[in-house]
Amino acid sequence: MKQRTIKTALTVTALFGLAFAGTAMAEAVEDTLVIDGVEITTRAAAPAHLEGALDEIRSGWLYREADTRVMQADDFDNPGMIFVDRGLDSWNAVDGTEGKSCASCHEGPEAMAGLRAVTPRVDAKSGKLMNIEGYVNDCRTTRMGAEAWGGRSDKMTDMMALIAVQSRGQLMNVAIDGAAAPFFEKGKEIYYSRFGQLELSCASCHEQNNGNYIRSDHLSQGQTNGFPVYRLKDASLTTPQGRFVGCVRDTRAETFKAGSDEFNALELYVASRGNGLAVEGVSVRN
Amino acid sequence: MANDVKPRVKVPKSAKAGEVVVLKTLISHPMETGLRKDSKGELVPRSIINRFTCDFNGKNVIDVTLQPAVSTNPYFEFEAVVPEAGEFKFTWYDDDGSVYEDAKAIAIA
Structure with missing residues (x-):
């Protein structure tokens, strides 16, 4: 929004172009995912434990390009x-x-x-x-x-x-209390800890900057409801922990191993941030 | 054989006589180009599906030659005229000699 005031001096055409890039492209789209006639919940009110962090939780599907979204809506076109x-x-x-x-x-x-x-x-x-x-x-x-x-x-x-x-269409509902509470707390600590030479935490991108671009990639909230996901760039399926390894590596850190106690706890915590979004079966992402 | 190759096809269950229907096929295959090197610097041998055909009641509908530039898990979408009830037969030919087949019947509505 700050950028927009600066742009007022530009020509009308440029203004339209830049305003489009600044707002419409950056935010998650308004779209509905329907697979086989069943609507999949891709937006929901944030669970109580995210109060003050996020108001609304959104599936990563809403952050992808139109052709990727369409691909997931048809079970044959979905390569996953x-x-x-x-x-x-x-x-x-x-x-x-x-x-x-x-x-x-x-x-x-x-x-x-x-x-x-x-x-x-x-x-x-x-x-x-x-x-x-x-x-x-x-x-x-x-x-x-x-x-x-x-x-x-x-x-x-x-x-x-x-x-x-x-479980496609069912709403994510992982327990975070009782016996799960210590794992939840540990996962939360990792989520907000900065790692690597770039000193990025999960929250740096997926909580504070979702909807913005990191290089040419549109940052989502990092929800795991769609996993395992078919990544077009890999032409294969990726697991939540495989994704964690990739993300932490990209901060230029030594990553925890997939299957480690740390990533198991983080997987629980990240899943709990998506409580209320629907399981997408196999999702398609870039 | 490349491991776990799995074909998938989508054919409408029925059509009117003479109708043009859309057929979709997908097969899981690594489509190794033969140009990449492994971590030791040695070439990874080429392993691709080099030919794909579709026949309807013994008559050829499409015959495709695939080259190494075709991506992993090749997908084909094409149209065919359905003059009568019958069966679409799909065949993929692997570099290593393996042949993968699938078939789907279509009725006249």
């Missing part, structure tokens, strides 16, 4: 959906010493409906903070007698995509 099909093959494939597949115990992947919306969560039995990768590997190692998958491997991201799609 092919990995859901691949995940289904893994779901039915027997692996490990016990001769079991996911389907042996859980039957169809529909059994996973709702899981994506409430994870990461503290597992009631073990007291550990579990995300989807954690649950998948727990099943593989303890019940199937199979080897754990790498947290960012194709097999794992395919499976995460399959599980996420089952």
Whole structure:
């Protein structure tokens, strides 16, 4: 807005051009995401714990270009959906010493409906903070007698995509109280800590500057409701923790490892900032 | 075989006789160009899908030659006239000799 007053001296054409770049392009768009006739919640009032930080939470979908948004609205045009099909093959494939597949115990992947919306969560039995990768590997190692998958491997991201799609449209609602409270606090501390030579915290970009540009990239609020996401620049799926590694690396810091206690806590905290946004299944981003 | 290659096709369930329908296909494939080097500085061997065809009841609809510049997970969208009920057959040919197939039936409404 400050820039605009300076621009008044410019010609009318230039004024229009710059004002457009300064306002319409910088903010999230007004658009509605409908997939298969179901409207996906991409805007919501911020959860109570964000009071004073954000008023409204918005999916990263609203910050992307029109062609990217359209791509996600159709399950065939969405290239991420092919990995859901691949995940289904893994779901039915027997692996490990016990001769079991996911389907042996859980039957169809529909059994996973709702899981994506409430994870990461503290597992009631073990007291550990579990995300989807954690649950998948727990099943593989303890019940199937199979080897754990790498947290960012194709097999794992395919499976995460399959599980996420089952909860499409459900509102994110991760618990932050009770047993989850210490993880929430730890994640929050990391979120607001500056890292790297550039001394950037998550909040520097995604809370204070969402809607602005960082080089040519339009900063979103960094919500994780759309994950796993198909990134057009990678032509593959990315997990929340894979994204954290990329973000922290870009601050020119040594990053925590995907699957570390730090990133697990951060994943819970970032997910809680999106409580109220819908799970998008597999989203498409640039 | 490139690992975990998975084709996907979208064909309308039915059409009027003589109608032009839109077909969409996607296949997961790394489409390695053969020009990149790995961390040791050695060339990563080329591995692409080099040909894609679509046939309707044995008659060819489209026959495409793909080059290394085609991106990962190649997507095709094209049109075909449907004179009668039948089956679209889609075939992808990999550099390593693998052939991936998919088929979808279409009815006359």
